[in-house]
Amino acid sequence: MATKLSIDHEAIPITALNCSLRKKLGLYLNPANTVASDWRAIAEMMDxxxxxxxxxxxRDYPLEKVLTEWETRPDATVxxxxxxxEKAERKDVTADLKDIIDEDCKKYLERLQRKPLQVPVVDSCGPRTQERDGITLYDDPQGLTPETFDAFICYCQSDFQFVHEMIKQLEQTECSLKLCVFDRDVLPGTCVWTITSELIEKRQALMVVVISDDYLDSDACDFQTKFALSLCPGARSKxxxxxxxxxxxxxxxxxxxFLTICDYTRPCTQIWFWTRLAKALSLP
Structure with missing residues (x-):
């Protein structure tokens, strides 16, 4: 006889909730509502x-984007x-979808039970160590939902002022991209080379390389660039x-x-610079 699973919602991350449930939540919360709380109130309560x-x-489906962003935080539990x-007084949502939420939680717990104990040791070419868990500001400390980014920014310290401008133009505008800026997002106390390779290979799709004279003298930038290139030999993928x-x-x-450059040095093309860069980072 199958063992009945006890559901502790506090211990289950929001990533356990599948796409169909998220769409159903959006049907309740995406429409602007002057009487009841909508997705904006939910996002505000998520800080x-x-x-x-x-x-x-x-965004066309703002609640789904809110959940995707929130799930990178340690407090993102069911x-x-x-x-x-409940606090938003949307008991209609919890009442109508509670059974579906519990069903997703049960499936999540069942997957955990089926996971072989030896997998972390024998399944990976590069062993997963504690050093690779909890490396960024909003990582899940248990390593279940690592924080991901749209792009990793390779830069040297003398170019940090331009990186600030990049954050302003790409994160704090309608582009709404998520950048990995080492000095801002990576927690101290970890091995630089190990963590950098983890971020470049597994945490984002692209890498932006800020080129300058000082970049040419940076060992860290040299390593990051060559490591990223090694993942796509011959530039078969962008x-x-x-x-x-x-x-x-x-x-x-x-x-x-051999790579196309995004050039900010020409005043006549600066007007298109951020749009081109944002589009390149947004493409699949």
Whole structure:
């Protein structure tokens, strides 16, 4: 006889909820509602800022985007979602969808029970160590839902002012992209090379390389660039996007000469710069 699973919503991450349930939640919460709380109130209770919520408004299905962003945070549990809906006085949602939520939670627990104990040791070419879990600001500390990004930014410290402008233009506008900026997003106390390779290979689709004279002297930038290139030999897939934001005195790195450059140094093309870069990072 099958063992009946006991559901502890507090211990189940929001990633256990499948796509069909998220769409059903959107049917209740996406439409603007002057009487009951809609997705905006839910996002505010999840501690999203006003600017983030305004960016979510530009999406066709804002609640699904809110859930996707929220699930990278350590407090993103099914229990907290139910609590937020309760506080928002959306008992209609919890009443109508509670059975479906519980069903998704049961499936999640069943998958955990079926997972072989030896998998973390024998299934991976590169052993998963504690060092690779909880490496960024909003990582799940248990390593179940690692934080992901739209792009990893490769830069040296002298170019950090331009990186700030990149954050402003790509994250805090309608682009609403999520960048991995090492000094901002990576927690201290971990091995730089191990964590960098983990982020580049598994946590984002693309890497933006900020090219400057100082970049050419940076060991960290050299490692990041070569490692990313090794993942797509011959540029068979678009992996790196070189960006030049100021005039250089030294030759452009030969290893990147075959890639199309996003050039910020020409005033006549600056008007298109951020749009082109955002589009390149948004494409699948």
């Amino acid at each position: 999203f800022t006003y600017l983030e919520i305004k960016n979510f408004e530009k 229990a907290n979602l139910l609590s937020i809906l 992996r790196l996007i070189p960006v030049v934001y100021k005039a250089m005195k030294r030759p452009f790195p030969s290893i990147l000469r």
